[in-house]
Amino acid sequence: MAQLDLRGISKSFGDTAVLRDIDLSIADGEFLTLVGPSGCGKSTLIRIIAGLEPQTAGSIAVDGAPIDHLRPHERRVAMVFQSYALYPHMTVFQNLALPLTMARLTMAERLPLLRLLSPRRRRIMAGIGQEVGAVAEQLQIDRLLDRRPAQLSGGQRQRVALGRAMVRHPAVFLMDEPLSNLDAKLRVHMRSELADLHARLRATFVYVTHDQVEAMTMSDRVAMMHGGRIIQLGTPAQLYDRPANLTVAQFIGSPTINLIKGRIGRDDAIEIPGGRIGLATGLPPGAEVTVGLRPEAVVPAPLVPAFQDPVRLPARLHRRENLGPEQILHFDLMGTEKAGLTCRVMGSETVVADEPVDLLFEASACHVFDSAGERVDLPAPVTSSPPPVRPVAPLAGGPGA
Amino acid sequence: MSAAALPFRRQLLWQKLTGAGFALPAFLLLLALHVVPLLVLAGLSFTDYELGVVTFEWVGLDNYAQAFSDEVFRRSLVNTLYYVAIVLPGSVILSLLVAVLVHQRKRTRSFYEIIYFLPVTSTLIAMATVWQFLLHPSLGVINAALRKLGFGEVPFLSDPDLALPTLAMIGIWQLVGFNMILFLAGLSSIPRDLYEASAIDGVGNGVDRFLTITWPLLGPTTLFVIVTTSITAFKVFDTVAVMTKGGPQGATEVILYAIYLEGFYYFRTAYASVLTLVFLTFVVIFSVIQTFVLDRRTHY
Known part of the structure; x- marks a missing residue:
């Protein structure tokens, strides 16, 4: 379980600034969604948290300890990719077991042939088998363990990708548009399953999407991003009821x-x-x-x-x-x-x-x-002197005239 | 039969004839250029025909018997397989290594690609002549360098133990660039996502990454490279013909060179046919392996 703190994260590719000075604290067990149009920097931000991309400036801390110097697998984070990124040459079981075998077996115990010599390996693999089985059962993919990713449907692949993230019991789950490759009906279904999963695991979720419905329906808080900045951070209701600017107002709500x-x-x-x-x-x-x-x-x-x-x-x-x-x-x-x-x-x-x-x-x-697109906070509606309604005389022209 | 069925059937027949008509030119060319020569070749192998002679007689399996008891032919077959045994692993492993290294370059990638691919674009006959000069015991650069370094002179092409391995090195030099391009294509088709996912899953160092992701996903490419390299190495001829002519003491006699000598030097066409059939058998075996194994186990 972990609190995640981002301080002054910036990222530039050459002269192009993708992220500008992002400050964000994500509470332990919170479901935070980064939402925004494509190119707003949300995917880059989650990749920086995962350690797949170095930030140009700023620092990331988990439970107060900086993780900037750690490699991806040392960060106690797991990531679900938009493409699922399942290993095509491995069975579902091998896909789910990989994070555990990498962590628990020595190099020699993983090498082909040489690994047969280790009795320790057999014991560890039995333990891994049980854990993988438990996760597979939770996600109802325990019957698919022998299959290859190519033999699975989109929804099943999605579950395998989730399972591969879950087996390591990470402190933070990072999800990069995990539902965008599913058809509309399945997407709605997986939305509630993800919300259930979050409730059950009580882990910190950072979820990236360009779909405002996903942001509104699953999150504790939503960070709306635009042009490399967080332009509003709040609960879904706050973003809907009090949009901070025109961009948020237009993006949220359908x-x-x-x-x-x-x-x-x-x-x-x-x-x-x-x-x-x-x-x-x-x-x-x-x-x-x-x-x-x-x-x-x-x-x-x-x-x-x-x-x-x-x-x-x-x-x-x-x-x-x-x-x-x-x-x-x-x-x-x-x-x-x-x-x-x-x-x-x-x-x-x-x-x-x-x-x-x-x-x-x-x-x-x-x-x-206002003219800059920022919200104008209103003291109170002017109700004392109700303005006369001035209906404009209907024109003779038809609709759209 | 109903009245409507008849025109329909006639139309179907017409369609089939049209299709066959379109296929006919290609079929005739295949027949004239591949099938008939092969049949003639097989027929000649049972005769005593020699190039330029007007008559010939059927001699049954005499040529075959002679071939399989012929010391020169047996030696050339063994030499060829020996050559393949050096060139195949050498060029496949080296080109895979080069491809993995070159693939990670960003700005200099095309520079290295061109460097390694240059030998492929050159004419091997001409390059063989160049190599002969380079390896020359007294005039060559390589021996001059070895002398400078105090190793003494190495008779690369005149030592029976060294001649074939030397030719194999040149064969590897010529093949690495081509195989590298194939491996690079294979590497490019591996999604970047997989490397990122594996980095998060704990695949930390280069060796693990290669064994977990790169090598398994290059499986189809590797098999293809192995088969094409085997066939190319089996066809070794240019370097032998230019540099050693089968010598010293028959150490570099290879199948294609033996066929060339029998057929176009001694004009024993019938006997050369037998050797050619043996050669073709090997090529067919390699091709069959490619077709079946490749199609079976390589689609993810």
Whole structure:
């Protein structure tokens, strides 16, 4: 069991900086996910932790002791690769046993022919056999021990790769996009199995993914990376409810957050196309802002929301995606060029297409970002003097006009 | 038979004929260039035909009997196998070593590749002449160097015990570059992930890495290299013809050179046919090993 501390980790390939001054503490037994678009440096960071790549600057410590000088297998870490990296010429058993044989047998006891001379080897191998069997049973691959990786399905290979990481009882599990080669259904299944595994092993997990759903569903904490930096670190709920900047807001959540360009008006409210939002941002009048709205915060008028004092934006339905229990409705805002809003509504209640409706949301549901894309913390919504709703007259043009 | 089936069958027949028509030119060429000459060769081996003679007589197995009791032929067969026994392990192990070392270079890799591959691109006949000068007892650079170092003169090509090993060294020199390229291709196909995974699994030093990952995964490549090297070494001719002409005292008589002497020097075509058939038998054996063993155990 181990706490992992990264201090000032930087990495450059030539002139290209891939990681810039990463500080991160991962608690003992925590499931931390590094998430971000490809090229953000998350894989490089996990490879540096594993010892596969040297950092340009900074230090890594496990339980307070630096491990920078240690070789990969001396670091008490295990890694699951995106490609699984199973040894194709070995059986499942041999794949699982390799970390143990390397650790427990001497060089001579591993050499072909020469190893037959050692009685000690036989005893150790029997012990290894038992441990491998136990891990295989946990992962339900005990019937596959004689097979080669080529004879396994994707899901089975995934389990073997997990097993090979587990046999050594490492302090830290590093996982580099382990689910991305599985089909969608299996991926959902393995997500919950990994979460169960983490709960059972109580080991520290560092998990790399570009899939925000994996990050949100499994992690204790998520570190969102972008351009070689951690741009937000927090629980999944914190990242979703209080995104620190536009990049996080856009990356986390599906469907993607609605973004509306606006500007601070003279009375402190935010003027957006088709309406205004009564929020005191503290920004000077005329400042450019971006307003973020989660799709579930927007409700089309006929669905009667229980909002106190909603902002109303006239819009017209453009496209409907029916997912069964919920619908994703794409609206075009009236009187704007190509500006749209996406709503997520429960049930299958219908909004009639081609008929202008009002979209309702509460000002307090808005995330406001300044012109640099950073979150603007709002003291309180301006509710004292409710701004008059100024619906723009519906235009004659159709959707998307 | 229904009415519809008939045109369908006719169409099928037409398709088969078309296919056969396309295959025919290749088939005829194979027949004319490979099969018929082989049959003629086999037929000649039962005659007393000599090049330029108008008539011949069937002599049954006389030629075979003569070949297998012929001291020169037996010696040339043993010499050839001896040559293969030196060149095969020598060039395979050396080229594997070179490939592993060159593979780890980044900037200088292509430089080393070219250096080692140069002998392959040269004409062996010409190179054999060069080697003959290099190894010359009084004029050669190599003996001059040995004299300078105080080892005295080594009669590389005139000592019966040294002549064949010397030719084998030249054979290795010529083959290492080609085998290295094959091994490099094999090395490139081993995913980097496996080395990284093994580093985490505790495969710490180079020897372990080679024994655990590199060597097993090079298995298919190695087998291919072994077979092609065996065949190439078995066909040794150029260096013998240029440098030693089978001497000294028959120490470098090899199969292809014996065939050349019998067939094109003494014009005993029929007898040369027998030797050729023996030679082909060996090549076929190597090829069969390649085809069957290679296909069976090398797909992961």
